[in-house]
Amino acid sequence: MKPQLPPAVILAGGLGTRLRPLISDRPKALAVVAGKPFILYQLEWLRRNLVQSVILCVGYKGEQIVDYLGDGSRLGLKIAYSWETTPLGTGGALAEACSLLPAEFLVLNGDTYTTLPLKPLWEAHRRYGALATLAVAPAQDSSAVGGIEMGPDGRILSFREKEPGAGLVSMGIYAVSQKLVQFIPQKRPCSLERDVFPNLPGLYGYLSPVSFIDIGTPAGYQALDVHLSSSET
Numbered sequence: 001m002k003p004q005l006p007p008a009v010i011l012a013g014g015l016g017t018r019l020r021p022l023i024s025d026r027p028k029a030l031a032v033v034a035g036k037p038f039i040l041y042q043l044e045w046l047r048r049n050l051v052q053s054v055i056l057c058v059g060y061k062g063e064q065i066v067d068y069l070g071d072g073s074r075l076g077l078k079i080a081y082s083w084e085t086t087p088l089g090t091g092g093a094l095a096e097a098c099s100l101l102p103a104e105f106l107v108l109n110g111d112t113y114t115t116l117p118l119k120p121l122w123e124a125h126r127r128y129g130a131l132a133t134l135a136v137a138p139a140q141d142s143s144a145v146g147g148i149e150m151g152p153d154g155r156i157l158s159f160r161e162k163e164p165g166a167g168l169v170s171m172g173i174y175a176v177s178q179k180l181v182q183f184i185p186q187k188r189p190c191s192l193e194r195d196v197f198p199n200l201p202g203l204y205g206y207l208s209p210v211s212f213i214d215i216g217t218p219a220g221y222q223a224l225d226v227h228l229s230s231s232e233t
Helices: 038-048 062-069 089-096 118-128 178-183 192-199 218-231
Strands: 008-012 053-058 078-083 104-109 112-114 132-138 147-150 156-160 168-177 203-207 212-214
Touching (some): 008 038, 038 062, 038 112, 053 089, 062 078, 078 089, 089 178, 112 168, 118 132, 118 203, 132 147, 156 192, 212 218
Parallel strands (some): 053 078
Antiparallel strands (some): 104 168, 112 212, 147 168
């Protein structure tokens, strides 16, 4: 039997304001990409990577996500939900879900698409004994996402949110210890990449062998739609 990976938390409670011109009647997780809701690509990817349990942090129009996915059994997954009554940001959403979190788990932003194998990320995280290990990828432009400087030992030396010049960027995918929650500021909303990671001891990176697409912008959403539509023809 292949070993299972730990539960994954999907941060899907955002307002999706950047995509509002393209999708105004649904949450970003249910944006249709190449003929099916985006969240299905994430869940199918997690299942292929031997993740069996998922915690969905939902907020804006979250009832649509619950109605669509239910308990996850039809997808071969176990899905639980953590609700945001007001927008909490990625850090606040994770803190809100604290009672559902195991000792160690995976986290992914609700707008990240990738084919990254998760087992090597998880093994690196366990080897480092880190509070958090971020999947990072090379990028031409770090002004749109979080810029990373990483040492040869994997330790993250600096984390620059949406500033140009860094050779690596965060993919929005993390392996995390529950102890991270105690470093999340009480003030809400707050961001993992802006308010938590820069001050976190024991922060490491894992260099991904594959790239990713952020569907949180119209350009990214349309790029993924073209990519997946062409791969199916």
